[in-house]
Amino acid sequence: MPTVYRLESVRQSYGGRTVLDLDRLEVRAGEILGVVGPSGSGKSTLLRLLNFLEHPTEGRLFFHGQAADGERTSLALRRQVTSVFQHPVLQRASVRANVSYGLRLRGIREDAQVRGLLERVGLAELSHSPARQLSGGEKQRVALARALVIRPRVLLLDEPTANLDPYNVGLIEQIVRDENRENGTTVVLVTHNVFQAHRLAHRTGLLLNGRLVELSDTASFFGSPADPRTAAFISGEMVY
Amino acid sequence: MNDSLYAGLLDIVLLSLRVTGTALAICTAVGVPIGAVLGLSRIRARRLVTALLYTGMGLPPVVVGLFVYLLLSRSGPLGFLGWLFTPRAMILAQAIIAFPLVAGLTMAAVQSVDPAFRQQVRALGATRLQEIWALLREARLGVVAAIVAAFGSIISEVGAVMLVGGNIAGKTRVLTTAIVLNTRQGEFIPAIILGVLLLLLAFLANVALLRLQGRN
Numbered sequence: 001m002p003t004v005y006r007l008e009s010v011r012q013s014y015g016g017r018t019v020l021d022l023d024r025l026e027v028r029a030g031e032i033l034g035v036v037g038p039s040g041s042g043k044s045t046l047l048r049l050l051n052f053l054e055h056p057t058e059g060r061l062f063f064h065g066q067a068a069d070g071e072r073t074s075l076a077l078r079r080q081v082t083s084v085f086q087h088p089v090l091q092r093a094s095v096r097a098n099v100s101y102g103l104r105l106r107g108i109r110e111d112a113q114v115r116g117l118l119e120r121v122g123l124a125e126l127s128h129s130p131a132r133q134l135s136g137g138e139k140q141r142v143a144l145a146r147a148l149v150i151r152p153r154v155l156l157l158d159e160p161t162a163n164l165d166p167y168n169v170g171l172i173e174q175i176v177r178d179e180n181r182e183n184g185t186t187v188v189l190v191t192h193n194v195f196q197a198h199r200l201a202h203r204t205g206l207l208l209n210g211r212l213v214e215l216s217d218t219a220s221f222f223g224s225p226a227d228p229r230t231a232a233f234i235s236g237e238m239v240y
Numbered sequence: 241m242n243d244s245l246y247a248g249l250l251d252i253v254l255l256s257l258r259v260t261g262t263a264l265a266i267c268t269a270v271g272v273p274i275g276a277v278l279g280l281s282r283i284r285a286r287r288l289v290t291a292l293l294y295t296g297m298g299l300p301p302v303v304v305g306l307f308v309y310l311l312l313s314r315s316g317p318l319g320f321l322g323w324l325f326t327p328r329a330m331i332l333a334q335a336i337i338a339f340p341l342v343a344g345l346t347m348a349a350v351q352s353v354d355p356a357f358r359q360q361v362r363a364l365g366a367t368r369l370q371e372i373w374a375l376l377r378e379a380r381l382g383v384v385a386a387i388v389a390a391f392g393s394i395i396s397e398v399g400a401v402m403l404v405g406g407n408i409a410g411k412t413r414v415l416t417t418a419i420v421l422n423t424r425q426g427e428f429i430p431a432i433i434l435g436v437l438l439l440l441l442a443f444l445a446n447v448a449l450l451r452l453q454g455r456n
Contacts, residue, residue, distance in 0.1 A: 051363050071362070079365035089360040092378065102364040150365065 001028040003065075004154060004186050005050060010059035012045050012210075020045045020210040022059075027154075032180050032187040034201030034218065036194050036233065042210040043190035044086075047156045050188060051083045079106065082152045086159035088143035095134070096127040098142050102150035110149075117145040121175060137168030144172060148179060155179065157189045161196065173200055194234045198222050206230045248410060253437060256414040259327050260395045263334035267342050268387055275346025275386070276372050279379075280358070293347065296340025301333075305400030308333040312404065327412060329404040337397060338390035345389060349382020350375050381452070388449045392442050415441075 005027040012020040020042035027033050027050075037043050048054045049061060055070025062068065063077055082102070090098050100114045118124045121141040126134065131142050140160060147155060157176065161169040177200060179185045191197055197204050198218060205215035206229065214227045225231045278289060310316050312324040312332075323329045353375055361374045376383060398416035405412035407421060415438045422431035 048359070053359050053362055075365070075367060078362075081363075082365065083360070083363040085356060085360060087356065089354065089356045091374075105364060105366050105370055146364065156363075 001030065003027070004029050004063065006062040006065075007049075008060045008062075010049065010056045010061060012042070012049060012054065013057045018057075018210060020049070020056075022046075022210075022212055025205075025212060025215070027186060027188060028203075029186055030180070030184045031202045032176070032189060032200050034197030034204040035188065035190045035207055036192060036197050036204060037190075037207035038192060038233075041207040043192075043207055044158055045210075046207070047083060047158050047188065047190055050154070051081055051156050052078050079150070080153040081156065082147045082150060082154075083156040083158060084140070084143045084147050084160050086162050088139040090131040090139060090142060092132060093130070094128050095123055095131045095142055098131045099127075099145045099149055101146055106150065113149055117149045120148075121145045122171065137164045137171075140164060140168065140172060141175075144175060148175075151183065152185060154186045154188070157187060157191075159191050159193075160189070161193070162191075169196075176200060194222075206233055208233075248413070249434075251410060252413055252415055252418050252434070253441075255327065255412075256395065256416075256438075257441070259330045259401070259414060260334060260391065263331045263338060263394055264387065264391055266331070266335045267338040267390060271339050271342030271390075272346050272376065272383060272386075273372070275343040275383075276350050276376050278343070279347040279350025280372065280375065290344070290347065293340045293344035297344055299337065299340065300399070301337050301397045302399030302403065304336050305333050305403035308336065308400065308404045324404060325406040325408060325412060327405070330401045330412060330414070333400040333404050334394040334397065337400060338394050341390040341393060342386050345386030346376075346379075346383050349379035349386065352382065353378050384449055384452050388445050391445050395441055395445075396438060 003026045005025070007022050007025040009024075010020065010022045011018055035043055035046060045054075049056055052068055052070055052073040055072070060067060063073075063081075066077065068077065091101065096114060096118065099117055100110075103110055103113070115124070118127050121144060123138060123141055123145065126138065131139065134142065144160070155176070160176075161172050164172070173196065176187060176189070180187050189197065189200060201218045203215060204218045204221040206213040206221075206227070208229060214221065214225060214230045216226070221230065222234055225234065278286060308329060309324065311318050312321065312329050313319055314324075323332070357378055358371065358375060361371050366374060396416060398420060401412075401414055402417050402420065405414070405417065407413050407417035413421075415434050419431050419434045419438070422428070422434065
């Protein structure tokens with residue numbers, strides 16, 4: 001399986017405090033990579049680096065073999081990747097305008113694509129409603145549709161279903177699964193919800209204090225973890 | 241009653257609007273992008289620039305008038321333009337007075353936008369210009385408030401326009417300078433009428449802002 005990302009000796013520090021320290025990490029094309037870990041373990045920082053929103057303090061990040069340079073990464077590379085954040089940040093506009101935003105940035109007018117996505121996330125009837133007045137689950141579905149409408153090669157998900165009801169969790173997980181299966185979109189999912197990683201990811205890793213403790217295929221990660229800290233985290237016995 | 245005043249009233253109002261409108265357009269075109277870039281930038285000098293802008297907001301208009309007067313006087317560096325005692329000099333003075341307000345308040349409005357909004361826009365593939373535009377749209381209430389505040393500040397300003405315009409009837413006389421002149425001459429009724437007109441213009445500008453806020 002070809003490699004989408006390669007991170008070599010990547011370290012990210014803020015004000016002298018290191019929040020992420022990875023010797024090596026590869027993300028494979030077409031996989032769903034789950035990264036679990038407690039709050040403050042560096043998961044969101046990892047996603048910001050993968051989305052070229054930040055430049056690592058040290059080390060190098062390659063995307064499809066090309067060296068990325070944080071915010072200065074070329075637009076062509078940046079536009080292959082997008083994120084859905086834990087708290088959806090929507091514009092003061094209708095659902096439809098929000099969903100089509102990424103296309104408009106690219107100068108593309110594709111009504112059918114937007115309509116299709118709105119139906120896929122179950123928001124077709126709300127397409128003209130103000131996006132900021134929707135419920136939390138609906139807002140997150142708008143954010144997901146907005147990310148998918150641009151057909152990214154990589155989708156980065158930061159706790160996409162935290163605080164959502166089971167219906168919305170199930171719907172969002174199904175959309176992510178379908179997107180990965182049907183379009184081959186590579187997905188990196190960071191979450192503290194081990195059950196969600198178990199349900200969705202092909203490979204899963206544990207981040208603790210900015211370091212990758214273990215990374216393996218999901219069945220092994222949950223069935224026979226190699227590191228006792230992994231076993232403690234997935235069983236809920238870890239105190240952090 | 242001053243009949244000549246009533247005859248020239250429309251000219252005074254129109255000149256006031258032309259001078260202030262042009263000054264506002266200039267400092268909006270320059271100040272809004274500069275304010276947005278400052279709001280986004282992480283340069284070390286930003287604190288200094290911010291302090292300068294905020295100081296500029298408190299600049300006494302008469303000092304600006306003096307500065308522009310010296311700049312445009314025959315022996316000044318821009319004296320060759322021949323702008324002194326013309327509406328152009330008044331526009332320049334008003335634009336200088338309004339610029340720190342527009343740029344400073346735009347900067348504050350852009351800074352008040354949730355940082356996650358900027359990250360999300362970039363994550364969706366925005367260029368730098370698209371990012372700035374998205375932030376300005378998000379901060380538009382603050383930006384409009386900045387422009388209206390600047391309008392209110394310069395439409396009611398008298399010291400600078402008096403100095404550089406000279407209050408010449410039919411040429412550089414605007415609402416504020418006409419009020420001063422009428423008051424000095426003891427013509428209180430025309431002065432009050434002009435004052436009410438000035439208030440009305442400021443009121444209409446605020447109504448426009450409230451309508452924009454209501455729409456959001």
